[in-house]
């Protein structure tokens with residue numbers, strides 16, 4: 388076992404391989420406040436990558452409703468139960484990661500879903516944190532009752548549990564961009580990766596007898612184009628790009644800015660210890676700090692306050708970075724706030740975005756004498 392540093396838990400931890408960070412890490416930030424649960428991302432991925440035989444049950448991208456939704460069934464509750472008590476001292480995780488809590492002779496805390504666990508991917512959809520029965524909620528809001536949508540793909544982890552579990556070294560992390568892939572020629576379908584991934588984002592194909600997972604749309608990414616589920620996001624919740632290590636963060640890189648500078652993007656279950664590379668802006672309407680801290684780690688409240696400040700116009704730079712989400716198909720590597728506009732550039736220097744922070748409001752007179760028509764003003 389090697390000692391590696393995991394900045395998300397602010398300490399070293401044990402992992403079977405030495406720390407080998409890629410030249411740069413492909414990463415995404417999802418804004419849960421904007422997700423409408425439309426599943427367009429789910430279908431964008433499904434129709435592109437998993438419409439073949441043996442892939443019927445697979446959703447490399449899924450959107451589940453928290454607190455009750457899950458795919459596969461209760462994936463996180465089961466993992467959290469197996470992991471045991473989790474505690475934080477400020478920003479440092481003082482509990483055990485899934486590697487450190489591994490039973491004797493095992494490599495990490497793991498469990499294997501059954502076929503039926505994948506049968507109802509929308510179970511718990513739109514169910515709130517409390518029951519609406521009785522007189523408790525007779526028009527009495529806000530804001531004790533809540534739910535929110537959690538879109539999920541493979542996290543292309545810095546310390547992938549799938550990779551370390553594979554006895555044939557069939558899973559690898561690309562040095563050029565940190566994307567985690569399965570070499571299907573090498574894979575013999577032992578399914579230990581499927582058991583090991585705590586996020587349950589690697590799947591077994593019963594027809595081809597090999598494991599498959601989200602490929603971060605690498606053919607597009609190699610051309611400077613964002614992954615399909617990101618480009619098709621109707622709610623424009625998804626920012627995609629490259630994340631630096633905290634000590635190398637660049638203020639003009641939107642992903643660095645959201646994760647390291649303003650710290651509004653938080654990892655999902657950082658206590659697992661995988662250093663996942665998909666980040667979430669926590670939902671601002673959820674009243675339970677304990678629940679959000681369990682999901683996104685400490686600092687969640689600070690992220691919510693920073694996000695609120697941007698929405699109230701008190702942090703225009705953050706607002707600018709947030710507005711870039713799904714504003715172009717190209718991968719943005721640099722942005723700048725110029726007056727009331729945000730400009731952004733792709734890696735080759737092309738300017739790919741220039742837009743106002745606020746769309747101007749135009750008020751029209753109800754009657755247009757030139758055309759002799761009445762117009763409604765609300766379209």
Ligand code: SF4
Nearest residue numbers: 541542544548549584
């Ligand atoms: S989320 Fe799971 S499948 Fe994806 S890299 Fe991490 S451990 Fe592997």
Ligand code: SF4
Nearest residue numbers: 432601603604614616
């Ligand atoms: S990045 Fe590509 S492969 Fe991965 S979930 Fe999104 S659409 Fe599917």
